[in-house]
Amino acid sequence: MDQATAKPPITPEMKVAALLNAYPDLEALLYEIAPAFAKLRNPLLRKTVAKVTTLRQAARVADVELATMINRLREAAGQSPGLDVSSDEHQDTATPGWVKDSPVKQTFDARSPIERGEQPMGRVMAELKKLNSGEVYELITSFVPAPLIDMAAKQGYEAWSTDSGDGVVHTYFRRTSER
Secondary structure (H helix, E strand, C coil): CCCCCCCCCCCCCCEHHHHHHHCHHHHHHHHHHCHHHHHHHCHHHHHHHHHHCEHHHHHHHHCCCHHHHHHHHHHHCCCCCCCCCCCCCCCCCCCCHHHHHCCEEEEEECHHHHHCCCCCHHHHHHHHHCCCCCCEEEEEECCCCHHHHHHHHHCCEEEEEEECCCCCEEEEEEECCCC
16 A cells, blocks of 8 residues: 555544544444444534544544554454553542532533534633632533543643443533633
8 A cells, every 4th residue: 555545544643534534434333332423424523523532532522542543443454453552631529629619610511512413512612711710610412521621621620521321421620710
């Protein structure tokens, strides 16, 4: 296979859209491994969520072991499945003091907008920027919003998510640095 037709290696940092573009035959396997991603059949979500979500983040959203997901995809694509992928994405189960002790200033239930194919990332980031030190923002979704958590972390916020067991995930954010 020459360089022009070579497909990229499947890695934890590969975007879901890049995986599906390079390996369209892996779409069914991705949905089998991570059923939450079957929503990517929606063209709007495919254009938005898939372009910003890495496979590492997809594993977190789907609550599947990163190494298992990557290695199954790699094996199906004819790549060496022996990739050593450490899963450093564990969520601490203990509720942090800042979540327990700080009142929620604002709550946004993004489940309906997401079901309609809307991408709430811009809205949430704009609302986070309005937080003052010590204030907490609550986001309600049906999955851990890993790409959003990662983006917020890069901009000085910490987050903690908890699944209430009924398919509802509450993610709490607070600013960790002064503006």
